[in-house]
Amino acid sequence: MKVICMTTSKGGAAKTTNTVETAAALKILGKKVLVIDIDQTTGLTKYVGAYYEPDERESLGIKTIYDILTGDCSVDEAILDVECFDLISGDERLANPQITFNKEDDQYLLKDICEMLEENGYDYIFIDHGPQKDLLQKMSYIASDYFFITTLMAENDRQQAKNAVAEISQLQKSRNKLVTGDVYGFIVSRVKKVSLSDLAISDMENEAAIYKENRSVEPRIFTIPDAIAIAEAQTFKVPNTMAHKSSNVSRAYYDLADYILEIN
Template sequence: MAITIALANQKGGVGKTTSTVEIAAVLTKLEKKVLTIDFDQQCNLTKNAEADRNLPTIFEVFKEEGVDLNKAIQKVPAGYDLIAGSPSMSRADKEFEDVQDAYLLADLIEAVGPDYDYILIDTAPARNKLLNMSYLAADYFIMCVDSGEDSIDGIDAITTDMMKFHKPGKRQLSESKIMGVIVTRFRDTNIGKAVIEIINDKIDNEIPSDIKTENKPFIMTVREAAAVDESKMMHKPVQQYKKSSTPAIDYRNIVDEIISRTEQED
């Protein structure tokens, strides 16, 4: 069964989609079978991966009867599989009102999980039912932050929500754990070092053990470099566009850590 990882933060623009693309690209190069799910109504993962927009989207899979899940799964040029996002997911809170709808993503992953080694969920930067579905579907969460105060506060928001879904006796029970934090666009400055210290303190003192991996969640950085923005414009992972760049190297190190931890958990 696949290991499912959600990339999350309730603030936008902190590198969730970039991290999803790069982690998927590295895992694919390591001959892992990877499925990515664009769970953001902005559909940045779908656009970045140059997915076929004529195939069924995640919204259609969830809402329309008779949609073949297998037809919604497509292989993108970078080599991994993807289920495309849809702007209609912006209506999630109104469209998915039934109690059982909370398990739509978990049910999908259960259906396709045997075919993959890793499933990556690119979550929306919002506190909504889609994020709640992710809490119930993912094995692990990796939070993406930058040096902004709002993105660091996003760690607290995710922590609070995860704890709600971990309460004993709660009908919608989650077993997801925080695996780590990726600091994107990192600069080795006093501010950069302060951000690492703040996150480290949160992990040690503010995140309950119930929602942390047994090994302390990692804090890893992706150094700022023009190659990331350039690769986005080319619709390629930086692993393909400029594999010798510092961000490409950093993401390879992150994937090594992910694989090491998931193998230990197994």
């Protein structure tokens, strides 16, 4: 079992989209996949049509990642079987994690949860955290084996992607070696056939080369074309990699999924 985190330091950079579409592609390829939404905005949970208001969750007995982290339910009690993969849904109560999880060892809670999930036979667990630099992001980094850095083409997006690599590297070098996972890829999303896309790809290739010098792992560059199909997937609550497997954007995600299988 491997734990995967698609990450960047900026919101709106297709992190959640890349997580959903890649996880669904791996499910189609026959793998057992679980996605954990640890973002207080619950964006991924909404993406796949599994969001319920707090009072609805209570009446239906639906548990979330918050309930697991606080010890209010078991891991198995919170797993939802949605069409595209298994899901542990997000929760708005994660808004102030530094208050709720204020013990030093709490940073390992998500890693402990992932280790417990090994008994469930998952091939891959994806973690989707929020863009803010907080304890939940740190938990996600500590728990993960593979990182994929997501970015759009603009300079600010690329800089935020580099910041994410720097944050991961800092934790890799920490006294306790808090992060043991590695960056295996950069994903440039919403790519259009303009000169800016070449610049963005070149910039990420340089960042990948620097990472290889420091860690002896050579991250691969992936491009995801700009496509209205992704907006449609979010509207209809079905990943494009499931609804339209042969589309250009789906093929890009299947290439990424194939690469993840190769790493394994």
